[in-house]
Amino acid sequence: MVQELLVAGVATVSAGLVYVMSAARVVKQYERGVVFRLGRLSGGARAPGFTMIVPGVDRMRKVNMQIVTLPVPAQEGITRDNVTVRVDAVVYFKVVDAANAIIQVEDYRFAVSQMAQTSLRSIIGKSDLDDLLSNREKLNQGLELMIDSPAVGWGVHIDRVEIKDVSLPETMKRSMARQAEADRERRARVINADAELQASKKLSEAAKEMSAQPAALQLRLLQTVVAVAAEKNSTLVLPFPVELLRFLERAANQQPPLAESPAGAAAGPPVPAPAETAARPDDRD
Numbered sequence: 001m002v003q004e005l006l007v008a009g010v011a012t013v014s015a016g017l018v019y020v021m022s023a024a025r026v027v028k029q030y031e032r033g034v035v036f037r038l039g040r041l042s043g044g045a046r047a048p049g050f051t052m053i054v055p056g057v058d059r060m061r062k063v064n065m066q067i068v069t070l071p072v073p074a075q076e077g078i079t080r081d082n083v084t085v086r087v088d089a090v091v092y093f094k095v096v097d098a099a100n101a102i103i104q105v106e107d108y109r110f111a112v113s114q115m116a117q118t119s120l121r122s123i124i125g126k127s128d129l130d131d132l133l134s135n136r137e138k139l140n141q142g143l144e145l146m147i148d149s150p151a152v153g154w155g156v157h158i159d160r161v162e163i164k165d166v167s168l169p170e171t172m173k174r175s176m177a178r179q180a181e182a183d184r185e186r187r188a189r190v191i192n193a194d195a196e197l198q199a200s201k202k203l204s205e206a207a208k209e210m211s212a213q214p215a216a217l218q219l220r221l222l223q224t225v226v227a228v229a230a231e232k233n234s235t236l237v238l239p240f241p242v243e244l245l246r247f248l249e250r251a252a253n254q255q256p257p258l259a260e261s262p263a264g265a266a267a268g269p270p271v272p273a274p275a276e277t278a279a280r281p282d283d284r285d
Helices: 002-023 098-103 109-127 129-134 136-154 170-212 216-228 243-253
Strands: 025-027 031-037 049-052 058-064 068-078 084-095 156-167
Touching: 002 025, 031 098, 031 216, 049 129, 058 098, 068 170, 084 109, 084 129, 084 136, 084 243, 109 136, 109 243, 129 136, 129 156, 170 216
Parallel strands: none
Antiparallel strands: 025 049, 031 058, 068 084, 084 156
């Protein structure tokens, strides 16, 4: 009798252990457990840690609450200015309501992926090429709003959406390269013209200063001669000094004029009288 009781006790303990093992569940820190009892939601989501369910009656599904990085395949579309582009993106989202993520949608990951693709195509058709290339922050915000609106009902929160790459046709790349080159050339010409204008103003001011001080012009001439001689030229031509020319000019202007001779003092030789004209016909008689 005692042996039978002992066997029964051991069997009961073993059954209890099997029951506990089949009913015990461990929910990790980044997970939430959703329990369905006979197909119906039983209470709220189970918190992380050790929890128990009724074996054969309850069924628990674990939902990851971490931020999920979901790449969006490249989508091809035509922009508002009729340019064909391929754009890919990445979506960062997380589950905020584990029960709705299981009940409201069959596969929330697949649903978010499809919504991101359709939203990306829509944003391509509404945008210009310049916006896709330079104003991505605004487009990212628009994509986030378009995806987050339906995802709220699924218990999913869109944390961030980023456009990764915009692929352009080769012809468009060459056209943009030529446009960028022309723009850089235009800016270079403007800068050169501005530099020449400033240099001409400085040269004009320097010319005014040198005209007031002739010695400065001679010093500048000597500096130019030194700079030319530093180039190791075989022939060096020196201009005639300007100061010497000015000195000779002043000396010529300061020479007194010749004095006029007194009247009758230096009379020239007498001018011979003109020869008499031929005799008239009346004089021959």
